[in-house]
Amino acid sequence: xxxxxxxxxxxxxxxxxxxxxxxxLATWTDAAERLTQGxxxxxxxxxxxxxxxxxxxxPSPTLPFGVGLxxxxxxxxxAAARPAGFADLPAFTGDxxxxxxxxxxxxxxxxxxxxxxxxxxxxxxAASGPHPTSxxxxxTGRH
Numbered sequence: 001x002x003x004x005x006x007x008x009x010x011x012x013x014x015x016x017x018x019x020x021x022x023x024x025l026a027t028w029t030d031a032a033e034r035l036t037q038g039x040x041x042x043x044x045x046x047x048x049x050x051x052x053x054x055x056x057x058x059p060s061p062t063l064p065f066g067v068g069l070x071x072x073x074x075x076x077x078x079a080a081a082r083p084a085g086f087a088d089l090p091a092f093t094g095d096x097x098x099x100x101x102x103x104x105x106x107x108x109x110x111x112x113x114x115x116x117x118x119x120x121x122x123x124x125x126a127a128s129g130p131h132p133t134s135x136x137x138x139x140t141g142r143h
Contacts, residue, residue: 006111010068010104018076028108032063061112071105 013021072082091097 004113006109009108009110011106011108012103013071013075013105016075021076025106028065028106032065035061036063061110063111064109066107066109068104068107070103 013024015021069082069086069088072079072086088103
């Protein structure tokens with residue numbers, strides 16, 4: 001049975017420092033591990049952070065991560081590691097894609113039964129607080 005709520009977020013990596021990218025991914029991995037085990041990850045207090053007490057820890061969300069084609073540019077020295085055939089998807093019939101809000105370097109899909117778990121706590125980036133190496137691909141700043 002598929003979870004009732006899903007949130008998909010794309011982030012642009014704003015650093016060229018490979019070590020900072022590794023730190024970011026380790027932070028997200030730790031947050032995702034805690035969340036999928038039903039343990040809370042309390043974000044720092046601040047106006048741009050999700051509430052810390054919206055509900056109990058999420059009931060075993062799933063949090064698959066992905067990388068976008070743009071991550072394989074020349075910033076991190078991984079261009080040669082790009083999988084063969086890894087390319088942007090073509091536009092599909094009915095798509096109304098906005099190039100300013102498309103793409104992304106790092107991708108997170110948060111799935112959970114409770115909406116707040118999927119949206120507020122299901123995103124490791126939100127749960128672990130702001131990070132100087134990533135920014136939402138959405139120019140509005142929303143996850």
